[in-house]
Amino acid sequence: MIALQGVSKSFDGGATYAVREITLEVPSETFLAVVGDSGSGKTTLLKTINRLIEPEGGEVFIDGEPVHATPAHSLRRRIGYVFQGIGLFPHMSVAENVGITPRLIGWPEQAIRLRVEELIDLVSLPRAYLTRRPAELSGGQRQRVGIARALAARPSILLMDEPFGALDPVTREALGSECRRLHESMRLTTVMVTHDILEAVLLADRIVVMRHGRIVADGEPHALLCGHDDPAVRTLMDMPRRQAARVRALLEERGA
Amino acid sequence: MNSRLHSALRVLPQYLGDHVLLSAAALALGVAVSLPLLIAARRSAHVRWPVLAAASLIQTVPGIALLALFYPLLLGLSALTHRLVGWRLPALGFLPSLLALTLYSILPILRNGITAILNLDPAILQAARGVGMTSHQRLLRVELPLAAPMLMAGVRTSAVWVIGTATLATPVGQTSLGNYIFTGLQMEDWVWVLFGCGAAVALALATDQLLSLIELGLARRRPALVWLGLAALLAGVGAAAAPLHAAQRGGYVVGAKNFSEQYILASLIARRIRATGHPVTERTGLGSSLAFQALAGNELDVYVDYSGTLWNDVLHRTSRPSRQRMLRELRASLRRRYGVELLGALGYENAYVLAMRRGEADALGIHTIAQLARAAPRLALGGDLEFFARPVWKALERRYGLHFRVLRQYEPTFMYHALMSREVDVIAAFSSDGRIAADHLVVLQDPLHVIPPYDAVLLLSPHRAHDPVLRRALEPLIGAIPIALMRRANDMVDRPRHKRSPRQAAEWLAHAAHLR
Numbered sequence: 039m040i041a042l043q044g045v046s047k048s049f050d051g052g053a054t055y056a057v058r059e060i061t062l063e064v065p066s067e068t069f070l071a072v073v074g075d076s077g078s079g080k081t082t083l084l085k086t087i088n089r090l091i092e093p094e095g096g097e098v099f100i101d102g103e104p105v106h107a108t109p110a111h112s113l114r115r116r117i118g119y120v121f122q123g124i125g126l127f128p129h130m131s132v133a134e135n136v137g138i139t140p141r142l143i144g145w146p147e148q149a150i151r152l153r154v155e156e157l158i159d160l161v162s163l164p165r166a167y168l169t170r171r172p173a174e175l176s177g178g179q180r181q182r183v184g185i186a187r188a189l190a191a192r193p194s195i196l197l198m199d200e201p202f203g204a205l206d207p208v209t210r211e212a213l214g215s216e217c218r219r220l221h222e223s224m225r226l227t228t229v230m231v232t233h234d235i236l237e238a239v240l241l242a243d244r245i246v247v248m249r250h251g252r253i254v255a256d257g258e259p260h261a262l263l264c265g266h267d268d269p270a271v272r273t274l275m276d277m278p279r280r281q282a283a284r285v286r287a288l289l290e291e292r293g294a
Numbered sequence: 295m296n297s298r299l300h301s302a303l304r305v306l307p308q309y310l311g312d313h314v315l316l317s318a319a320a321l322a323l324g325v326a327v328s329l330p331l332l333i334a335a336r337r338s339a340h341v342r343w344p345v346l347a348a349a350s351l352i353q354t355v356p357g358i359a360l361l362a363l364f365y366p367l368l369l370g371l372s373a374l375t376h377r378l379v380g381w382r383l384p385a386l387g388f389l390p391s392l393l394a395l396t397l398y399s400i401l402p403i404l405r406n407g408i409t410a411i412l413n414l415d416p417a418i419l420q421a422a423r424g425v426g427m428t429s430h431q432r433l434l435r436v437e438l439p440l441a442a443p444m445l446m447a448g449v450r451t452s453a454v455w456v457i458g459t460a461t462l463a464t465p466v467g468q469t470s471l472g473n474y475i476f477t478g479l480q481m482e483d484w485v486w487v488l489f490g491c492g493a494a495v496a497l498a499l500a501t502d503q504l505l506s507l508i509e510l511g512l513a514r515r516r517p518a519l520v521w522l523g524l525a526a527l528l529a530g531v532g533a534a535a536a537p538l539h540a541a542q543r544g545g546y547v548v549g550a551k552n553f554s555e556q557y558i559l560a561s562l563i564a565r566r567i568r569a570t571g572h573p574v575t576e577r578t579g580l581g582s583s584l585a586f587q588a589l590a591g592n593e594l595d596v597y598v599d600y601s602g603t604l605w606n607d608v609l610h611r612t613s614r615p616s617r618q619r620m621l622r623e624l625r626a627s628l629r630r631r632y633g634v635e636l637l638g639a640l641g642y643e644n645a646y647v648l649a650m651r652r653g654e655a656d657a658l659g660i661h662t663i664a665q666l667a668r669a670a671p672r673l674a675l676g677g678d679l680e681f682f683a684r685p686v687w688k689a690l691e692r693r694y695g696l697h698f699r700v701l702r703q704y705e706p707t708f709m710y711h712a713l714m715s716r717e718v719d720v721i722a723a724f725s726s727d728g729r730i731a732a733d734h735l736v737v738l739q740d741p742l743h744v745i746p747p748y749d750a751v752l753l754l755s756p757h758r759a760h761d762p763v764l765r766r767a768l769e770p771l772i773g774a775i776p777i778a779l780m781r782r783a784n785d786m787v788d789r790p791r792h793k794r795s796p797r798q799a800a801e802w803l804a805h806a807a808h809l810r
Contacts, residue, residue: 115426125421129439129515139425
């Protein structure tokens with residue numbers, strides 16, 4: 039379980055807050071989506087969980103233990119992280135990229151090799167790609183490698199920051215579904231930041247909406263789709279519904 | 295032409311070997327110093343700024359000045375180590391050159407490295423933190439490997455600079471390809487100058503190509519190329535250094551200042567020592583006052599200096615004793631103050647003289663310096679690079695009331711050309727120079743006897759003051775070289791046509807002076 043208690047972070051010495059007094063609990067094996075406009079603080083919130091950003095106030099707990107109790111690098115080795123810019127190491131092969139965290143932990147080479155092959159199968163890439171450099175892959179293939187790298191050291195938590203933002207719609211949909219499948223098969227606790235509300239609705243068990251560094255809505259996708267007190271949240275959640283309705287209308291028009 | 299080329303090729307193994315060793319050592323040391331600085335500077339602007347500023351500042355100091363500045367510094371340190379532990383740090387040659395070139399090599403490596411590390415993709419740096427790397431692991435596994443190609447480009451720039459600048463190590467007593475250039479310049483031997491330039495350029499290009507192989511290997515992540523480049527570089531350094539080892543260095547060290555007569559005499563002295571079966575190293579092209587300090591510090595064993603120079607510039611005496619008395623007092627004072635042994639005078643004098651073109655001297659009716667003083671305000675005087683700082687010029691100026699329209703400094707070779715092409719009207723020439731006769735110059739008389747005697751004298755270092763081999767080999771030279779022979783030997787080397795090398799002139803001199 040991930041728990042945030044009154045977490046605050048300001049990048050300008052307190053004049054404005056990127057996140058302000060956020061309290062949030064993510065039970066184990068939940069797929070949580072954090073949505074909001076750019077600048078709403080969703081990425082900052084995500085990064086406080088693996089200490090890529092250190093909050094000024096409040097505390098983050100994982101399974102009841104404060105994250106500060108562990109050195110940052112060992113904490114991060116236990117938490118998978120998929121980056122917005124993918125961030126594969128250009129000087130390493132696909133296999134070296136995927137195997138990096140197990141190697142840092144000190145797994146035996148044989149175990150690393152087996153795990154890398156297992157993961158490359160799981161993210162549906164041909165094994166021939168293992169020796170390639172990131173520059174030789176397409177955007178979608180690179181993000182598959184990024185996901186494999188995040189999962190290599192068998193973390194129980196997976197953090198994803200706009201993981202599919204730069205991909206074409208078809209790849210995006212396919213990768214999203216695969217992430218959900220991996221989330222279930224590996225029994226992960228997943229936190230995904232996205233600005234795509236439809237993606238959040240389709241993949242997550244629970245959605246948190248952020249604005250100006252605060253949580254303005256928190257609930258299951260179905261509940262949020264059915265309505266909310268906050269008019270802005272309502273407008274936001276109406277979007278997938280309106281889109282779905284238009285698609286349905288289009289199909290019926292042709293069918294008629 | 296052919297014999298010039300041949301004589302240049304003969305010394306190539308030594309010059310090239312020394313040049314390669316010096317450059318390689320300086321570059322290796324430069325990399326060794328730059329990398330820790332780079333790592334310290336990579337995160338903190340407080341370190342980065344002063345480090346880069348210091349490296350840039352060093353780069354603006356002219357190479358030859360940097361080399362020259364290290365000599366007195368090391369001389370001071372040398373005196374200190376002598377006092378403290380009884381051992382003298384060598385202040386001449388390899389060490390000052392190495393230190394100056396190392397400082398010179400730092401900037402390109404540091405600047406490229408810092409630029410490369412600062413421009414790394416932030417997404418990749420964040421990914422490195424995100425997968426759980428410590429600061430140390432990020433440096434070794436991500437930052438340095440990604441910065442390596444650009445860092446290597448800096449090393450390449452640095453290597454080319456160092457190899458080029460190492461030619462300037464000659465005047466501080468380190469043999470290098472610069473010996474061709476400095477010697478060639480002195481003797482108007484353009485074959486040698488070109489040969490030296492060509493060799494340095496070829497060496498720089500070859501090194502650059504091998505380093506570019508390493509850079510390519512780093513950029514393409516092909517370790518085989520990196521190893522190939524490194525192996526080829528090491529093989530090159532080894533091959534260049536091998537003849538030095540074989541040449542069995544050490545033995546006696548013969549010094550020479552930076553003009554033709556000194557080269558000839560060094561060659562003559564070396565020839566006589568070699569005949570006794572002992573190895574000899576020649577250190578030529580030394581700055582004038584550098585040579586005496588090097589001898590007093592036992593870094594040279596023997597060289598020829600001139601009594602007036604020692605009297606004025608080393609002992610700082612202003613009186614004008616007779617020739618014999620000056621020699622007697624010099625011998626006693628040098629022994630007492632420096633432990634240096636004045637073995638004896640060679641038999642000729644190489645004095646500063648004021649000389650003019652015959653036509654102009656006759657037209658103006660000038661035959662003495664006193665007559666020159668009246669016409670001087672309309673005339674230009676040329677001197678060598680040291681003349682105007684010497685006490686003898688101050689004395690001439692004061693005693694005769696000399697005021698020239700303009701004073702110009704030249705390399706000695708160009709000074710004679712300047713006189714013949716009427717850029718100057720009077721020059722401070724050297725009385726043993728073959729060009730005085732060859733150019734039909736008039737030597738002005740010195741009725742007030744301001745110019746001291748400049749007898750050529752053999753000096754031995756404190757350690758070799760009583761060395762029987764050296765004494766046996768060199769005593770026959772005392773009083774054996776009349777001025778006429780020295781002038782002819784100088785002329786052989788300096789004349790524009792049918793030039794001889796200093797070694798050939800020394801051979802001729804040995805025969806002409808009936809030395810066995």
